[in-house]
Amino acid sequence: MKLYYQEQWRSRSRPRGGLLVRPHRPSGRSQTKSPAHRRERLCYFLFVAIIFAFSTTFAQSPRTKSLVLSRIAEMPVRRDFAVVAAKLRTGRDTAAAYRELDTLLSRPYGDMFWMYGCAGLYYATRDILRPPYQDKIRWCWKHFTPYRGDTENHFLMYYGSLLLMSQAWPNLPDTDWFMGKSSKEIYDESKEYLNHWIDETVRYGQEEWDSPRYGYYYITPLLLLAEYTKDPALRHRFEMMVEYELASYAADYLDGCYCGAHSRVGDDAAIDPRKAEITAYGKYFFEDSVSHLLPDVAFTAMTKFECPKIIRQIAMDRSVPYEQFSLKRGRQMLRYMNKWSIYDSTYDSEFHAPVYKYDYMTKDYCLGSILGGIVQPIQQQSWSLVFNSDKPNNIITGLNPYVSATELGMFFPEYPSFMLERITGTKASYTNEDKWVGGSPYERIYQDKNVLVALYDLPDSEKYREVDIFIPWNAHPLDSSRSYDSLADYTPDWRIFKFDSTRVGIYPTSDFNEIPEQQGLRLRMKGSHTGYIVYCEPSNQISAKDFITKLVSSDIALRPSRVYSNNDNGKTIDISVMKSYPKDWIFKSPYLESKRGSGILTIRYNGEREVLNFN
Template sequence: MKKLLILLAFAFLFLSLTSASSFDERKKYLLDYYSKARPNDQYWGDNDIKTAMGFVLARLETKKDVKYALDMLNRMQEDAPFDMFDCHQNIDAYLRFQSVYTKELKEKVRKRMTSEDYLADGSTENHRLMFKTAGYLTALAFPDWGKADTVMTHCRSVLMDVMDKTVRYGIKEFDSPTYGTFYITCLLSLYDHSKDAEFKKQVQMTLEWHLLNMAPEWLNGYFISSSLREYYFACSPHMMSPYPLLGWLFFGGGPNPVLEQKYENGELIVNNEGFYSVLAAVSSYRVPEIIQHIASDRKKAYVHKESHDMTPFAQLNYPWGFKKYTYINKTYGLASQWDGISLGWSAQMRRWKLVWESDAPASTFFLTHISHYGRSAESLFGATCREQVLQHNGTLLAMYKIESEEPHPYVTGVVPIDAIKQMKEDESGWIFFDGGSVLFAVKFCHPYTWDEDRVFRGVKHKMLRCDQRGTAAVIETCLPDKYQPTGTKTALDLFAEDILKTTKLEYIVTNPEYRQTIYHSLSGDTLKIIYNYGRFVNGEKIDYENWPLYSNPWMEQAVNGRFLNVSHGKESRVYDFRNWNVIDSKEN
């Protein structure tokens, strides 16, 4: 009996370490780590507000090692570089924990924060949001500051305009695994500290709009989406980025994420930047249950549609914006976007990807034509308008027309070796993969080769390549349990047989300016891309002009729509973005 009790105790400990089930448990997991860890001086000093403040907030919130936290804060006011990241976090920490600041430290913060120019916008959308949040909070913290009224009025006005446009037209830097964090943390700071009821209500509704943006693309610890700004394509609970870490904190699912930095030969290989997410753990805000339920309901496969960068006369990707399409199944997701036939800035864009649950640190597959950006060839950053894609459920068709003067005149793809259980190459050109939680297959219309394996974030990948500048490719996916192994044949064998006898891929060039690709899929659907002209499913042209702002089984909102209608089971909620109120109802 004693042995049984010991085993049960160990089992409970193991479960508590591998799957924190409540917000409070996840908050504790995050704060426990960052209240003990220290910034690494090789890459950032502990006086750098931008990267070190998460370590300070965790210590002050848990009341552990407070002296070290205060010492860091003192050095930050004197030595640290100062930009939008720094000013937002610095004033937020002051408002939360000034009761433990010394008189000298309070004066240092005041001097520093009231010396900045809050009329500045920075160079990106997230920069502007951070500057205006910092200005608003600084005016709130020091009402006797000579510029307090002017700065407060200006920043409040800009923030209200930003929020109004966000909830009707989407954002520019959409679904960034890094920068998505700062949209959330700025709103959390405003929610926690503002005393203005009208303003705070608008902040809360915008914050929940952002969370509803993430929830349908959340899958048990994985955030699956195309993105304008993605540094690390392989993101998982084993190798996080800060925005998905926020998703885990708010929604749960999957194992507890690895927070430790990873080094090889003294070089930082994995930097998950989780310190940016600590502010969300110390905030008083709690996610409504209906949003949590949407983020965890994965009983059936579904499609989520979404639009961004649709603000009239202020589009980054004029005149198209971005129209997203994400297919989520029980254990994997395929995400893509339509971005027109020309592109604005796209040096960090990820147009499409397949992501699946795995014990391996990286489980992401994609093809791309690499952008011109300086680090693109090394890190597979960015995308170009030379690739056009069409997705229907778990099938994706891609078409390429790469010009001869391009610095990277080929299509490249990544296959995470440790996440693949079995791979088969067929003489037809199809390549079949078993990822454990997904079966998928890829085929080019022209011959492919394998480049030398490469390592990204410490993980080895096989490198797929097609040097034909005008070509097309298709990706098919399905759950492994669709095929039951029989005799010597595996599920992958049966999947391959089905594809080989059922599907057909055609690439037709009528003249240099008119080319199309047609694919008859495993599901019986026909996908067609006429390059630069149109994209069709089963003969019907896709209407991207009327793409919704949000559409999935639980929510609907039109671009420039007043109402966001949300429902799950017997719960429903309507966000009215004209009157800035929320109507809840629940069936008995």
């Protein structure tokens, strides 16, 4: 018996995973309940039961939600609203939770992180929260003056929290709010900003795109908004936005790792992807797992939201390799607009550099990149090769450790030279030559499926005229049994490794050193004009011997417009450095499709379709 999926625009009343309808029975067929018909009905019910059982197993089941809450409630009390909320909701250690809440409400902690946690606790526990604490929270929102911050995630947290809290106390005059606006003014302004942000993001691309660190701070406030906003139309937009963020994450997800290039990643997660904050949500939403819990998941577990099945399937099914093109926006520049890349000086009318992102996903690895340049300050990761492995440090990545007042002045309003002097207090690794995060205006990256070429033209004026590649210790070298020598200069040659089921070759285009470090090996290339080629293949498709032979004999040719393997005239490696990327698509892949400016994301999986229409 066939079951058809009826395509339709998403609506709240539609069951998750699509609407299952029976086919229209052709007229003239017998309606008698024959044994065959009974078998057919039995099959139908069995099928539905299997679907139901499958959904229950892999959605965020009540059991998982309960487990999340109890695990987070078991965490030692700390200055975190989500932990306090979990303790109150589960009734565990409530005395300590209230003591901590006293602390959290005793003085202004300064910013939007405090705000969304406070709003989350208020809504998630208000049916059980002792009245004096509800009054205390009200007092705080009258007297504390939390800062709004300056990034996309800051604004989402700030206005998301204000929308919910002005909704909670809807008729207060301007004298009852810290910023001197009435409840209505606050609600209207927050709604206007959040709608504006959603419209810009779905039509022209996100600014803080694909962030393993800050994705966590998008999902939590959006989930709070999707759960507690009263206005049905607005709530529906927030629900769709949660799904939008999760769909984007799912397409780059490989066994707990957020793959490809990232706008902002923490120092640890840059070379160990599962250490990213967002892993907590990947495990929870895509795998129904509590293996990487962070406190905010408690807020999520207290909502009705479940990740749509189609998004979970996209996150988990790696049976067929696929390419994904996506278009993002760089962080809005304040000055030096033409210096984000020495190869591209374009930007839009609001001073965002264009970000063309490309991923090649397989069941064994994901190789992903952007074209280079500085599109986000300090924490950018321009490319990565992530292996499907349960080992730590399952990543290879590279960069030019660029440090400059220009980069800081491009995105922050204070004096560039002063910021450079003092930045180590806030972002300690920024000025470190050995850092593993950061973009460079001298970087050009070109990728086609399993081949990536990165080229660098470093002027003499730069502080660090070198390029580094991180290779984890878990990668086994295939081409040499010698020990690493930091002092030796090696001439350009393939370095070949195997990481679980993936073979990787790396070809530095200039002399390099090998520097052993705690978590892996640093290949350091020096010189004004340098770069590297990364080539990978699944180990079940090629033997080690053939892989080595293929690369060593490739006779790499570096031409101004083309990098290719000369021995087979580009059959193994052929990268055009003039390659153009699709510019009209926010997403373009077998799973996600969104035309620039449309405000519509179509999610596809195995014949099913879900449409997020923000218009």
